Amino acid sequence: MRTVHLLSVLVLIAAVGSATAGSPDPQILADRIDQHLSARFKEEKAEPSGKADDAEFLRRAFLDIAGRIPAPCDVHEFLADSSPDKRRRLIDELLDSPRYATHFADVWRTQLIPEVLASAEARYFQPGFEAWLRQRLRAGVAYDAMVRELLTIPIAGVRQSPESVFRDPERPNPLAFFAVKDARPENLASTTTRMFLGIQIECAQCHNHPFARWSREQFWNQAAFFAGIEREGDGLFAPLSEDTERHDLMPTDGKKKVRALLLDGKEPAWKPKASPRAALADWVTSPENPYFARATVNRLWGNFFGIGIVEPVDDFNDENPPSHPELLDDLAKAFVESKFDVRHVIRGITLSKAYNRTSARTHPSQDDPRLFARMGLKGLTGEQFFDSLALATGYRDRVADRGAFGRNAGTPRERFLREFAPQGKPSAPETSILQALTMMNGPFVTAATNVEKSSTLKVVCELPGLTLNERLEALYVIALGRKPSDSELKKLEDYVARSESAEEPRRLSDVFWMLLNSAEFRLNH
Amino acid sequence: MNSQFSRRAFLGTAGSVGLSGWLRSFAAETTLDPRRKRSCIVLWMSGGPAQTDTFDPKPDHANGGPFKAVETAVPGIRIGEHLPKIAGHMKELAVIRSMKTKEGDHGRATFHLRTGNMPQGAIEFPTFGSLVSNERANPDSDLPAYVSITPRGLAPDSLSAGFLGPRHAPLIVGGRTTEVGLNEVADGGLRVENLARPGSVSKDQATERLELLRDMQTEFLSSRPGTGTKSHQSAYERASRLMSDSAAKAFDLGGEKQALREQYGSSTFGQGCLLARRLVERGVPFVEVGLGGWDTHDNNFKQVQSLCQTLDSAWAALMTDLKDRGLLDSTLVVWMGEFGRTPGINPRQGRDHYPNAWSMVLGGGGIKGGQVIGKTGKDGIDVEERPVSVPDLLATICGALGIDQQKQNMSNVSRPIRVVDPSGKPIREALT
Structure with missing residues (x-):
């Protein structure tokens, strides 16, 4: 018995040992982050805000990694847990959950094919593109491999028999990336450099910018890597072909053909028969590439703090220096050393003191968002917002509501995604009048805050044996992922006591309405 | 936040005043106020109206089709026979017959006309109404600065405040309505979604x-x-x-006299024009009213005739009503679609998309009326005089509204972008 026990312990130790040997300790990265930020606090005489309490951290981590608020059981479990490493364990659990893949598929899709927000046609490609991203994220494919696959996805078609870009809407489909960009070399080149290298070269498309490092010629050099791609016919659904022998193209309004050259000015080693895209992808994702890792960690940082170390996150240029250059270097280094493991960087960021700070302002020095002296407020994506609202109100999309091509065009989720698509900077989220009216008077929230129609409210109001305070607390946990403060309870007791006890459910519905309409619910804080 | 004000707003206890007296004094007050800036009403003809059958008739050419050209209030200016009431307002209108653009696809052309730009990478261009809202929004007003009435057929990116943010997004009225009768409209065909408290x-x-x-x-x-x-x-x-x-x-049209409502016509578009007047009267700087159905690839003439009837009553009533209330000098009225239609008639008695030479109309405040600007050839195929580009048109509208077209706004890609592309030169002769 004793031997068996010992043996299993030994096996466990060996397993843990090998795991840590394979992947670097994210705590080291987290400490580096805080060293760099603290150095700046000293220089600027800034006073960072205190540590966020467990509930604030829990909601933030859920929204940032799982894409929705925590369920009440998550809240109770986390608040009751007294072990010192519970935040670290939470992050690990969230990163291993299917919700991570779902949410980050949304995140990457928004950045890679923003066209789907504007164009109804492009939206047909969304399920397939997200399915491809989810599959890769779930399988833990390294970021560089994912990017290489995306850029080099074979286009098997030739001009006489081009390849279809759209067969089954639900089937994983990275070709969507090419299709929604009209398969145009200019669009593909500008997305590639902006997204993967943090360089906005498209401004050089028409003319040389006086301050920019990049020339018009270089823009067309990049576009030439995609020159062989041809769309046969009009519209996003038209099939594609590729002539892999083509390494040059004629710029719009140009007189002379421009050939494919890397941004470092070198001509890649062409492999026979291979698409020129392969040479571009190899260079872009190389550990030696000076831009790739930096651009990626900066995007990730921006995702978790609302504002990049270089901001905007995709505009690296001499006129727009990083707020913390050494921090950016360290993050990039850690990313390369982890073999481009996005989750390692996320662990490092979320374990840092910086990410664990409260968003409540405690000192005027915290007003400069680029010091990261307090957690900034972030907007929610349409998906984060609706999925949180659905969880809080107990709503489920019915399969019967699914429209053609899996687009659910008429479902509440689809309507909310359109209406609540984020606008403005992530660190300066805005709310429109129509959004406010939708939440105040719209049918979804009206039903969710009606005692007769809302299952959530019914349970909270009718579960026998609960005190009023417990019912109020339940609503806070459901909507805001925290317990109400004493002063909040006091005010709400007074509010409910305004009418007779028979009216209590109606008063509780008012409280639930108030919570769903609050800025605290609407924002990631 | 001004607590007095927000409390009033939140509690909805704004004092109500008797309607009849209030309206008259309100109109007088707004028009006499020297600080009042010009408002803009855009009549947006979704689908692309046929210029040959409306404002650039070619009765002596095979391309002209069956419609006659008729005299207007301005001797020498002739327009299509199915706009007789609007012909009576020609002194207040400047017809531009030389629009020359490049996009023949509905979505892209609409985006181009309404933002002044072609889609460019990740830049989220604001639609023109949002740009006006950004210049003119009055923080003390209970009403938004940009209202879009029945913007049917417009893609979200053509109704978006883009990088200016949702504060300048249009308030959309009656977005999902179909054509309904007068009484139905009164009952809520033209309403702001979710504005009413749930039952x-x-x-x-x-x-x-x-x-x-x-x-x-x-x-x-x-x-x-x-x-x-x-x-x-x-x-x-x-x-x-x-x-x-x-x-x-x-937003409540019930307070308007029945006779006036009938002048505007019983269509949603007509009642939308009446709503537009109510809004500019209350200081809303930018209102657009959509009229769809102009994509007449088949059976063009029957359709255009019917659309013209709707348009003619509504637009003429709007001009008269604005004038009667002393609001015409302070309201620019713009009529346009995303492009014109082929001068040639296809075998299905239709006309197809045509951006190469088409017409639009400016009228009211800031516009020197009673003139035609630009000219197409006998067959209507090419612009022969004074081609006008999209930036030129927007620069002209800025001129009439007194908005600095050179002003730069910071975009979402952290590049400053001017209200109108610097290539835009206002049509000076169209402006007062």
């Missing part, structure tokens, strides 16, 4: 809920200063102001 919630309860929200989130808002909280607070404040009796009244 299951009493007025007192709604007021209490808002009070509770305001009270309970004070601490969160003050501990987290910034755009996120400020914008949330402002949106709720503006939304509840819009729900207030006086603002909601702006």
